[in-house]
Amino acid sequence: MRFRVEGLDQHYGSAQVLRRVGFEVPPGECVAVLGRNGAGKTTLLKCLMGVLPATRGRVLVDETEITGWSSYRRSAAGLAYVPQGREIFSELTVGENIDAAARAHGTFGTATVEDTIALFPILKQMWRRPGGALSGGQQQQLAIARALVTRPSLLILDEPTEGIQPNLVAAIRDVLASFKGKISLLLVEQYLDFALSLADAFVVLSRGGVIEAGRTESSSRELLSRHIAI
Numbered sequence: 380m381r382f383r384v385e386g387l388d389q390h391y392g393s394a395q396v397l398r399r400v401g402f403e404v405p406p407g408e409c410v411a412v413l414g415r416n417g418a419g420k421t422t423l424l425k426c427l428m429g430v431l432p433a434t435r436g437r438v439l440v441d442e443t444e445i446t447g448w449s450s451y452r453r454s455a456a457g458l459a460y461v462p463q464g465r466e467i468f469s470e471l472t473v474g475e476n477i478d479a480a481a482r483a484h485g486t487f488g489t490a491t492v493e494d495t496i497a498l499f500p501i502l503k504q505m506w507r508r509p510g511g512a513l514s515g516g517q518q519q520q521l522a523i524a525r526a527l528v529t530r531p532s533l534l535i536l537d538e539p540t541e542g543i544q545p546n547l548v549a550a551i552r553d554v555l556a557s558f559k560g561k562i563s564l565l566l567v568e569q570y571l572d573f574a575l576s577l578a579d580a581f582v583v584l585s586r587g588g589v590i591e592a593g594r595t596e597s598s599s600r601e602l603l604s605r606h607i608a609i
């Protein structure tokens with residue numbers, strides 16, 4: 380899937396939060412969206428997923444414009460979203476969280492679900508526990524697994540390392556790295572080393588606008604860290 384954003388604006392009331400944001404995620408690549416707190420990163424992802432309407436601009440999947448589509452329709456078209464804070468169903472068990480996503484996308488009982496669970500052994504162990512009983516890092520793994528069982532073409536993640544212990548950060552990184560070249564990844568991340576270890580390209584947002592963009596291999600870590608310093 381080639382994912383493209385063109386001239387996206389978003390307002391909260393009279394406050395403009397996104398300004399002419401544009402970038403592309405080529406098939407199988409990982410693009411990191413970097414920026415300070417309040418730069419507009421979460422708002423951007425919500426617009427891309429159809430959780431918030433954009434006030435101007437276009438979102439395209441291959442050559443199909445999806446700007447006005449509902450979240451449900453975007454999800455059916457291959458977009459999956461791991462929101463900040465995970466938003467798992469805390470009253471449902473781990474298994475029920477996974478099964479609900481798989482049933483909604485026609486993958487229930489398929490190898491996709493088996494293969495996904497195999498990536499996160501802890502989820503198998505915790506299968507009958509309520510989602511709310513998991514640690515933050517385990518919930519993050521559940522949220523990623525729940526997105527992956529939908530068999531997405533583009534996985535959108537909002538700060539997957541936030542508040543997570545280092546060994547689980549490494550485990551999550553390895554899982555995401557194993558999907559490179561297979562599905563596209565759009566990653567909002569404040570943890571620069573994590574982002575750079577996965578991203579082929581980056582976009583830096585400041586006050587809702589793109590102030591820097593490029594290929595990761597031809598950019599300096601120092602320049603990027605200056606942009607995302609809090």
Ligand SMILES: Nc1ncnc2c1ncn2[C@@H]1O[C@H](COP(=O)(O)OP(=O)(O)OP(=O)(O)O)[C@@H](O)[C@H]1O
Pocket residue numbers: 391396414415416417418419420421422423
């Ligand atoms: N529901 C809302 N109503 C009004 N303003 C909002 C709302 N949500 C966010 N904002 C404002 O929009 C701007 C962008 O917020 P956003 O959460 O998208 O930034 P962010 O880059 O994701 O920051 P963080 O890293 O802190 O999550 C901020 O100034 C924020 O205060």
